[in-house]
Amino acid sequence: AGGPPATHAPRWPEDPPPELAVLRAAAEEFGAVPATSGRRDPDVLPHQPGVRALGLLARALTAVRVGAPGAARPLLADALELADRHGFVHLAVQALALRSAAAAAEGDAAEVRQAGEVALARAERSGLRHSSWAAAAAAVLAHAALLRAEPRDAMRLAEAGLAGLDHPGRGPAELRFGLAVLRAAADVDGAGEARGDRARGLDRLQHARAELGDEPVDPHVAAMAALLEHRAALDLGHPTAARSVHGWLVQRVGETAESALLRAWTDLAAGREDRARAAAHRALVECGAPLLGVTEVEAWLVEATVAAEAEERAAAREALERALGLAEPLRALRPFAGAGPEVRRLLVQLHGGPGAAGSFAGAALAVSATTGSPAAALSERERAVLALLPSLLSLEEIGADLSVSVNTVKTHVRSIYGKLGVSSRRTAVLAGYERGLIAPAPALTLRG
Structure with a gap:
């Protein structure tokens, strides 16, 4: 503010009032100030509406980050109710954007779309279109569109989010990275004739990772980026680039179900079916809970592919049905679009009858038919x-x-x-x- 420098470093009170403790906890949770060890948050939030709503929002963000998105939902409902009652417009956009992210972590595709679209609509009406939270909502919606195999919508949303962060230094580096990755992946998937350049999409994916550098990134975002870039590299015939992004993921988050899936994809592309099957098994059984819901879908599709090639029909059918069951609540059609002819043949055999139209299996069959150039x-x-x-x-x-x-x-x-x-x-x-x-x-x- 232009005043004289402080003569001594500010000191945190030993017994801060609850309002101050909540503000500090929220500031640390949202990354505004460095996190401190031994922080004691108040057990009961103050009744003052603004501080209470902010405290609820911070607790919800913590729940999402530690993998408990279900616990975030009631907190966000209370925060949104306070925001609406007292006119906290920005906080309402934050709550809705975070509700969309929590729904994505839970695999609730309908709630992702509903909460995310309301967040963007409110941000537009309130002059907050260029806020980081509007961009975060756009990122969640773009990823959902990509999973639905709707690359044009994913491109539109990712570009809108990036446009909101078009000033130098605006927005967290992690958010910029995620949006850039989603835009590039939409290019890989063919977001319109003018833009659908798969090679350019892979180049953009690699460039986004290079621009991120050593900046910290949430493990879920890192896993999403790695899966998208690795699959694009393999599909375009660049196994060395695929190995590079696999190493990057392991360095960032360690060995996870996602890194095992990348090994399975690499082995499958190289014709090492037994090793691919073993890696898919590790992703499903040995690596603990995956970071992304779509990881299990992809791993079961690897199993279905290998079993079909080995003429193990019962195992192939079971794997495909498991993949479909996990993918349906996510509306995750994209894995089926990227699967090979063995999976398509299974889909036709099991779900190609007259009743397939309108079902999720029918949609998976239809989207798998759009890959390649059969004509x-x-x-x-x-x-x-x-x-x-x-x-x-x-x-x-x-x-x-x-x-x-x-x-x-x-x-x-x-x-x-x-x-x-x-x-x-x-x-x-x-x-x-x-x-x-x-x-x-x-x-x-x-x-x-």
Whole structure:
């Protein structure tokens, strides 16, 4: 403030009043001042509304950080009620943003979206669009959109969050890093034709990690970034880059279920199925609770892939069903979009019937059909044969229609099955419709 320097260092009172103790605890929890050892927080929060609401918010943040997001919910509900009653606009945005983050930690996708969108709407109305807490809400929503396999929404939200932190030094480095990672991952996933450059996305992921440097980062954020960058590096054929991010994660957070999953992915990509299976088992059983809910989904998909390749049908089916059961409350479709043809074949076999539409398994089947370029994989003649498979024509009749022998048709059909990852005429037709390789039949017009 321009006043003279203090003549002595300020001293903390031995027995501070409760209001002051709450303020200090909140300041430390939110990173405004360095944390101190031996801090004694009051057991009972003061009744003064502002201090009480801030204390509730700080306790909720502590609960989320220590892995008890369920305990944060009632604290945040009380904090939000006080904020609304007394007009604490900024604190209300904080409570809503933190409620969205707590829901993400609990795997409640619906609450993530509801609380996060309300937080952003309130921030916009209140002139707080450029606050760190609005950016935090945007980050949680962007990650949820990425999991739903909606990269355009993820890109829009991540860029909005970064725009709110566009002044030098504004916002925690961890938040900037998380938003930059989410924007880059949306690029990898194809966030629109103009932006969907996977190689550029990987470059942005690597650049975000380099810019973070030695800044501290929450283990959950580090795990999210590592999974996104590692998968992108493997998919683009850069195993050395994948090993680099694996080492970075272990250095940051130690050996976790996530680091075991990265080993499983590396081994699977290198054709070392037994080692991949063992690493997936470690991720699921031996490493304790994962940092991210999606980790278990991905590990079960590794197990499903290896079991399917080994023709262990019962084990493959069980692994896929476990993955689907864990993914559904998260609305985590992205892992299925990145899974290989073995998982897609299992999805078609188990959930490709008429009742699949509208179910989560049906959505996973549909999103898995969007990966790769199946239309380019089929030859022109194979596409012509596939277009006739929905009909009631026999293979002999299809051959006659195309002026080729029935043996040629059978050869094309076998090739179609292999390229689409299916095992029957019915599932080939389903895959063809899902991938846009078969035009839907025109609707009949009834004349009265």
